[in-house]
Amino acid sequence: MSFVDTSERSVDSKGDSRVAPSRVRRTQVTLHDVAKLAEVDTSTASRALRSSTRHLVRPDTVARVVAVAAELNYRVNPVAKGLKEQRTMTIGMILPDLANPLFPPIVRGIEDGLRKKGYVLILANTDRDSALEKELLDVLLSRQIDGLILATAELDYPQLEEIMETVPTILVNRATKDFLVPTVSSDDYQGIGQAVQHLYDLGHRRIAHVGGSEKASTGTLRYQHYLSWMHRLGLEVDPDLVVFADWVTQDFGEKACSQLLAKTHDFTAIIAGSDLVALGCYAALRKHNLSVPEDVSVVGYNGIIFCNEFSPPLTSVHVPKYDIGLSAASLIIEAIENPGAPAVSVLLPTTLQVRSSTKSVAGAQKI
Amino acid sequence: MSFVDTSERSVDSKGDSRVAPSRVRRTQVTLHDVAKLAEVDTSTASRALRSSTRHLVRPDTVARVVAVAAELNYRVNPVAKGLKEQRTMTIGMILPDLANPLFPPIVRGIEDGLRKKGYVLILANTDRDSALEKELLDVLLSRQIDGLILATAELDYPQLEEIMETVPTILVNRATKDFLVPTVSSDDYQGIGQAVQHLYDLGHRRIAHVGGSEKASTGTLRYQHYLSWMHRLGLEVDPDLVVFADWVTQDFGEKACSQLLAKTHDFTAIIAGSDLVALGCYAALRKHNLSVPEDVSVVGYNGIIFCNEFSPPLTSVHVPKYDIGLSAASLIIEAIENPGAPAVSVLLPTTLQVRSSTKSVAGAQKI
DNA sequence: GTGAAAGCGCTAACAA
């Protein structure tokens, strides 16, 4: 890859020199130790210890080596192995912010999926700083990661193609615009459909959309699905009923909802682009003395933790976050170990969880 | 719904390719490349590139090497470097569950702190499975981590001493019985004091404690602090007013609070062992038709995300989670790079955030 | 079926 960096960058990952590293390390059991005790060469020990080469070694030798290895509690040193094999069994993940409640369950899914295959995850938080992101990507790449999981939210991602040529990559929880990139995410068309249908069934007809940012990959996509479904159900989409948050946060959600309320009060329900945005709507509506769900029903998206504890408990389209993570893990491993295979994308089903932030529209008959 | 799409990638049919790992890796720029282009030996290039050895090289040589390195976008390969130097610039962290809202901010703090020093973090979730934990520790150790951050919650930790002899270790968000172990956590004595004092100031005298589990390191400690402060303020501690959750979760919190309510209703406030436990108390109280804060005031602990959004917004003792992470990062780095230095522990101050779950006791005069 | 030897990319003792 050819990121041009004119700034004076430190070429040494260790940065400035400092005190010598701890030399009082444990003495690791090495292959050499095993070999010596089993009275074979390290090469034989190595062969005996790995299933793929074990058949090259006489059974009793295998037994001896394995026994010694077990006794010594030997574990291969992945650093040495990695240097030799040009793989580190390490996956990098770039995400905006782990503290965003959307991510921990996804990351857990990824970690669990990777762990079972002997891989390990290194996280890199960008805080949406693209310069930092570039730097972090460089760090990950120099760390010889075998694969990359991208969970950045920005819609525009010019470097994507270049990255994908550099390292096996899969996208998580983000929509792609122009690329045919392996991606795992929720089925937002279905999800938005569940939200719209739910409100429709409750008698709502004037349904507003407080979208996540148009700069966010999921933002525009969910908006388009909102349009589709409104049409599909024969509902009019009043442009006044659509507004976007600057970014997918509580504060910007509140701001956006305030803008909506400045334009019109002529709606009975809101579909928010995310749960955080929905919480922002709560706040804005409260300030306008509108209560949820009596005056306005609100549906969130993602189904983050504590939806049940909010005031009122938030009806939300639940995204299978943990499973997205699991799936992402197996996709990236597949991409690494089977480089020739076709790129696969996965859409996971959503589930609408009805709570107390939605109710039938006043005066309407529930169907 | 899920679909499969095939990308442009051609499925190359080169017959029997038993080879699993990707061989189509990018060609990393290596020190050798830099050296060759700068017309020096790799050793000289190596020296020129690291600040600690740069003074050994003639300035113009340094300049040449650095220029070439920059041009080639060279980065040291930490795998090779790690093998040579017996350090990987990698820290392992063992924690119960990243999805517990307490941890993401802490982890972010750690990651940010480590990143600035060129370290990287590998997470290992135990889900409180001690067999798994042992296995994970083994994995981390075999990965040659330079240091370990332990955030396990169990009070008993027999292997701790052994671990500490094996690898530099620091504890996070957990109390230790003996203080020989470097630890960073919040000042729970202060924190519980803030909670008790706050309730006292509101006129509460019968203050119950729904503790986190006695098996949790923080559980017993906070309980003891509760006792101290109750005495200090001259309040009677009725044994009936103390109950413990089996574990620090919402469900067990609810169960524990129910047990409390089964014993007595003669209290006006609860100090919960954690925010999750506090939410459990909300649920239990609700089931008994007791409302917060009208009938019972509740104080949580930790100040996790969304305390403001709960119903009612939860008064909580905020723990500086991110700063704990930052501090943990610098402690572990210090321990690694300065092995002889004495073990230091850090207690960070807590802040009581008063919200709507506490109010003056009925009929009492607020001081 | 097993060992000898080379080398992954890097650093460091020792020479020159």
Next chain:
DNA sequence: TTGTTAGCGCTTTCAC
């Protein structure tokens, strides 16, 4: 000041 050499722990031809 620079190059030569050795070696971190492992895998993998290539001989035997």
